[in-house]
Amino acid sequence: MVFGRTDRRKQNAVTPLALKLLVAGGFGVGKTTLVGAISEIKPLRTEELLTEASRPVDDTSGVEAKRTTTVAMDFGRITLRDDLVLYLFGTPGQNRFWFLWDELAQGALGAVVLADTRRLEDCFAAVDYFERRGIAFTLAVNCFDGAERHPEEAVRDALDLDPGVPVVMCDARERESVKEVLVSVVEHALAGGASRSPATV
Amino acid sequence: MTGDHWYDDAAGPVVRPYTMTRGRTRGPGEDRLDLIALVVAEDFLTDHPDDVHAAADRTLSPEHLDIAGLVRHAPQSVAELATGLDLPVGVVRVLVGDLIDGGYVRVSRPVPPAELPDEGILREVIEGLRAL
Ligand SMILES: Nc1nc2c(ncn2[C@@H]2O[C@H](COP(=O)(O)OP(=O)(O)O)[C@@H](O)[C@H]2O)c(=O)[nH]1
Numbered sequence: 001m002v003f004g005r006t007d008r009r010k011q012n013a014v015t016p017l018a019l020k021l022l023v024a025g026g027f028g029v030g031k032t033t034l035v036g037a038i039s040e041i042k043p044l045r046t047e048e049l050l051t052e053a054s055r056p057v058d059d060t061s062g063v064e065a066k067r068t069t070t071v072a073m074d075f076g077r078i079t080l081r082d083d084l085v086l087y088l089f090g091t092p093g094q095n096r097f098w099f100l101w102d103e104l105a106q107g108a109l110g111a112v113v114l115a116d117t118r119r120l121e122d123c124f125a126a127v128d129y130f131e132r133r134g135i136a137f138t139l140a141v142n143c144f145d146g147a148e149r150h151p152e153e154a155v156r157d158a159l160d161l162d163p164g165v166p167v168v169m170c171d172a173r174e175r176e177s178v179k180e181v182l183v184s185v186v187e188h189a190l191a192g193g194a195s196r197s198p199a200t201v
Numbered sequence: 202m203t204g205d206h207w208y209d210d211a212a213g214p215v216v217r218p219y220t221m222t223r224g225r226t227r228g229p230g231e232d233r234l235d236l237i238a239l240v241v242a243e244d245f246l247t248d249h250p251d252d253v254h255a256a257a258d259r260t261l262s263p264e265h266l267d268i269a270g271l272v273r274h275a276p277q278s279v280a281e282l283a284t285g286l287d288l289p290v291g292v293v294r295v296l297v298g299d300l301i302d303g304g305y306v307r308v309s310r311p312v313p314p315a316e317l318p319d320e321g322i323l324r325e326v327i328e329g330l331r332a333l
């Protein structure tokens with residue numbers, strides 16, 4: 001806090017409240033499409049130290065003490081009001097970037113797990129991740145053309161979801177559809193859909 | 202999760218992006234710099250709206266000035282600064298740390314990361330989304 005001269009702080013009178021939602025799911029499931037359907041989207045470059053655990057198996061050099069790799073994520077901003085901003089982060093799909101998720105998940109309002117019924121197994125890891133950390137998530141089935149329409153119950157059973165987890169059918173290309181998905185996540189969080197206990201890794 | 206299709210193009214080449222930060226990977230106050238932490242201009246910046254460069258001390262790099270220039274207009278999250286200036290997040294963290302030290306900016310992080318915002322705010326988010 002700065003005291004005095006507050007009358008001169010024109011443009012900074014309102015510092016918005018910033019919140020974030022995560023968008024997870026396997027490669028090609030429509031994460032980038034979903035974020036782009038509702039917000040201006042930009043790739044966000046982050047860089048991570050490659051630890052032994054995250055170092056790619058084909059990297060045998062191992063001599064540099066400090067080696068980093070860049071990871072690109074989808075990043076979108078939705079201005080809900082002057083004083084309320086919602087940020088969307090598309091989580092990186094690769095296994096070796098799990099450690100990055102921990103930072104993203106910190107303080108997240110909730111998450112969307114996108115699933116494609118033709119390869120439901122691709123979202124197991126994400127479902128597992130958010131369940132274990134008590135982060136509210138909605139399972140959104142991206143209805144690709146030509147994909148069989150699995151009834152909600154079949155998807156729920158296949159993924160062994162808690163009864164409280166919302167399952168919604170969506171079209172990641174449609175803004176209205178994506179709005180419903182995001183509303184569902186926040187409603188779920190509001191209903192106490194997840195216990196906010198400290199992360200147990 | 203072992204299928205080949207799991208691997209995507211998210212992984213870039215191995216690089217060393219820290220030239221701009223003179224090799225520093227940890228900035229002061231880095232623990233506070235969440236991706237959505239908002240960087241807010243201090244009076245010093247807003248009081249010199251036309252010439253940050255002249256007002257700023259000479260140790261600031263062009264990238265420092267870019268950040269200062271952006272946040273003078275409106276608070277920006279760390280992630281937005283990174284995308285807006287096409288800089289990796291780690292670099293932005295270090296540079297923002299310098300600007301905090303210099304008294305140019307501060308960081309606003311109203312909701313502690315370990316807590317959910319209160320019900321009222323969640324309802325406002327829902328209303329805001331519906332109204333989009
Ligand atoms: N038919 C159809 N195609 C989609 C839908 N969502 C995404 N796609 C397409 O699927 C491909 C992969 O989507 P993308 O968003 O890049 O997936 P990501 O890897 O999860 O980011 C793109 O060619 C999209 O145009 C959808 O709801 N229906």
Ligand SMILES: [Mg+2]
Binds near residue numbers: 031032033
């Ligand atoms: Mg993508």
